[in-house]
Amino acid sequence: MEAPPDNDVLWARALHFTHRDRTPGLNGVSLGVGDGEILAVGGPRGSGKTTLLRCLSGTLTPTKGEVWFNNTPVHTLGPLGRERLRRERFAWVGPEPGLVAELNVWENAALPLMLRGMGRRRAKERAVDWLERLDVGSVARRNPLELDQAQRQRVAIARALAPSPTVLFADEPTAPLHRADRVHVLRTLMAAARSHDITVVLATGDLEAAALADRVVHLLDGRRVSNAQLPPAAGTEGRAACSLSV
Amino acid sequence: MLALRLGRRSGTAVQLRRLMVAAASGGTGFLLLSSLGHALAHPEAPGAATVRLAWCAAPLAATVYFAVAVARTDPGTRPRPGLSAIGLGPGRLMAVSAVTTALSCLLGSLLALLFFLHLRGDLTGMPFDGGAAALLAAGRPLPLPAALTLLTLVPLIASAATALALRPREAGGLRGAARRHIADARRREHDADTGAGGRTAPATGVGTGVDTDVVTDVVTDVVTDTGLDADTATAGTTTGTATATAPATAPVAGAAPARLTAVPDGLPWGVAVLVTGLGVAGYANRAGVALTPDLSLVPAGLLAGWALAALGLALIGPGLTHLCGRALQAVRPGAVRLLAGRVLMAEASRIGRPLGVVAAVAALAYALVLRYDLGGPVLGPLGVLGAVLVAGCAAATLVTAGIEVRQLRADTMLALLRVGAPATTLRACAALRAGVLLAVFGPLTVTVAELASLTPGG
Known part of the structure; x- marks a missing residue:
């Protein structure tokens, strides 16, 4: 087994993932995330961004391929090991806030810390x-x-950053927001991550958001592509064909 | 047909719950038919037959309570986006669940009728050497309309109660505590103190849910007959306390979104009713009453006292559960105590009500067996069947409420797992909650049973 490059904190090679209903999710994706880097994973909906992030964070086990985190092979870890990794090293922000409604705001933010045994x-x-x-x-x-x-x-986001994770996975964190809030929230997230040297893997379908990152990786249909821009739709050709068939 | 199709495809656990409803309905139907048999065998004493019929109200209420609880947890008839998109919204699904409930109960009633006819020897000769012949008026022809009327009682009442409990409501359709708090909030609106002072302030307001399915299934709160005590079957009082609101996104103008952990009301009333009941029972029992297995001879005072005590227990259930949760998360809690306590506070009305009913039934059973020596065979086969039905339904309702809470909290669990909460922590929370509830309700049950069967003058 080949060891990962030294400067990469998270590293994936030839990831394949097939969903349980045999829908292909990922099709041989390889990437490396450097320490303290902010990496954006771009691509339209359904291109496998969330699946990639979940494979990287150990929530899903890839069908084929390897995921390494700092010399730890995530793909061979057992469920308990991955759970510990998620608790101690990773943090996750999804499109839904996923707050616990019974707790108030600061208790929500302090919950991961308390779960790690920190005093109240x-x-x-x-x-x-x-x-x-x-x-x-x-x-x-x-x-x-x-x-x-x-x-x-x-x-x-505060809940995710409070325990100072090594890697923060942000899966479309600004999807449900309006554009003004979107930019603001994203900038705050980036600034906080940079000032605390937290590695961020950001999945986003939004090119403006991707522009804030250090590097952008594009996915399309579960494959890594150099550019996810689709060719513009052909003008009136389709319409003419339709009218012909009537 | 749709009800059948939706019902056929559900999992084993759901079918098992429906079968339990059918069994409970069958047991109740059999008891009703037996009272008919008794009336047929003793046409000279209509009073005794009426008393027997009245006693059937207890298992009937327990069965209906259980059937409603099962219908509420049925995933097949829960509003969901897919069905909503084709126009099968909460209103139609309410009808579907009412039909499903009616079907389960009808199945039970049918089995009860067959069993009854079999025991009477109408089908294949007399079984068990005619041991049940005297009890069920084997010699006389069975009046069919009467039997059918009695048998349709359980399905009709159960499906009506289900429809009532699951009727589509606006998110604003909260009752009791929540509505009062909204009124309070509107009054306090002018105080303009919307800052951070909210922690101890009473919960306010309602939320406008986005997706109707979450709203309806969270807000359809307890519409259950709490007057569900084993010995009298006081009519169902619908004192559902509404605390739950949907995950709100947009606050309604003029009212802040509701707090999930609002205090359920009913605790003061429950305590008052409970104490009154204990007093009445004590007064009726002042000279010491020796109960006999003939249930028509129970003194009215004692009956009323027990009924009030049981009603009181059912009423204080939610409030007491909420208090347990509050105590659990009180002084400088860590993660486990915080989660356990807050969840208990949020689910107080869902868990507390069936828990109060179970406590009431348990208190009654405790008193009957230990204080009045009426346990087991003394009651006769029908009495035992009734007691088993009531106790079984109460316990099964509690379990079903637990399942419902689990279903409703699935997304919170997911959020916690995302944060990386270890499964052991979540299990510790559950164990802590169960332990605290047991530690509070167990002694309470024993105390109530002892006090209600006290003979002050003796």
């Missing part, structure tokens, strides 16, 4: 600190249901 007081300090950095410190004692979508998404 220290966890709270750190969570509130992160919430303030993401401009949601003023609502720290409110319930997540009382916030608007952008605020909730920020809380989710």
Whole structure:
């Protein structure tokens, strides 16, 4: 087995993934993410971005291929090992905030810290600190249901960043937001990640968002392509053909 | 037909639950038919037959309660986007679930009729050497309309209750505590204190859900007859407390979104009813009552006292569960205590109500067996059947409520697993919740049973 390059913190080789209903998900994707790098994975819906991120983060086991994290072979780890890896090293922000509605905002943000065994007081300090950095410190004692979508998404990002993960997986974190909020949330996320040297793998279908990253990898139909721009739709050709058949 | 098709494809656990409803309905139907048999065998004493029929109300109420709980957890008849897209919204699905419930109950009733006829010897000669002949008026012809009327009772009531419980409602259609809190919030709107002071303030408002399926299935809260006690079957009081709201995205103008962990109401009323019941039972019991297996001779005072006590227990269930949750997450909680306590607070009305009913049934069973020496064979086969039905339905309803909570909390579980919560932590939370509830409701049950069967003058 070939060892991964030294400067890459996360590294995948020839990933294949087939869903349980035999839908092909990934078709031989290889990539490496450097330490502290912000890598955007671009591509239209259904191109396998989420599947790739889930394979990289160990939520899914690839059908074929290898995933390495700092000399740890993620693809051969057992479920418990991957769970520990996710808890200790990785963080995940999805398109849905996924907050626990019974807990208030700071408790939500402090939950991963408390799950790692940190004391309540220290966890709270750190969570509130992160919430303030993401401009949601003023609502720290409110319930997540009382916030608007952008605020909730920020809380989710604070929750992901608070434990200082090595790698943050952000799967379309701004998909449900309006454009103004979208840019703001994304910039905050990037700034926080850069200042804390957190590696980010960002899946996004939005080219503007991808422009904020260090590097962009394009996926199309589960394959890595150099450019995901599809050729423009052929003018009136299709319509003429249709009218002919009538 | 649609109900059948949707029903046929569901998993083993769901079918098992439906079979249990059928069994409960069959048992109740059999008890009803036996009361008819008794009336046929003793035309000279209509009073005793009426009392027997009245006693059937307890298993009937328990069966209906259970059937509604099962219908609420049935994934086949839950509103879902796919069906909604083809126009099969919550309204039609309510009808489907009512039909499904009616079908399960009809199956049970049919089996009850067959068994009854078999025992009477109408089908294939007398079984068991005619051991049941005297009980079921074997010699006399069975009036068919009467039998059918009695047998349709359970399916009709159960499907009506299901339709009522699952009727489509707006997200704003909250009752009780939630509605009062909304009114409070509107009044307090002028105070303009919308800051961070919300932690201890009472929960307010409603949420406008985005997707109707989540809304309807979360907001269809407990419409269950709580007057479900083993000895009298007081009519069902629909005191569902509404705390749950859908995951709201847009707050309604003028009201903040509801808090999931709102206090369910009913605790003060429940305590009042419980204490009154204990007092009445104690007064009726002041000279010491020796109960006999003949249930028509139970003194009215004792019956009323027990009924009130049981109703009180069912009423305080949600409030007490909420208090348990609050105590659990009280002083500087870590992750496990925090999660366990908050979940208990959020699910107080769903878990608490059946838990209160189980406590009431358990208290009654405790008193009957240990204080009045009426356990087991003394009650006769029909009495035992009734008692088993009531106890079984109460317990099964509690389990079903647990399943419902589990279904509703699936997304929270997913969120927690995403955060990396180990499965052992989640299991520890569940165990902690169960332990706390047991530690509170167990002694409460025993205390109520002891107090209600106290003989102050003796």
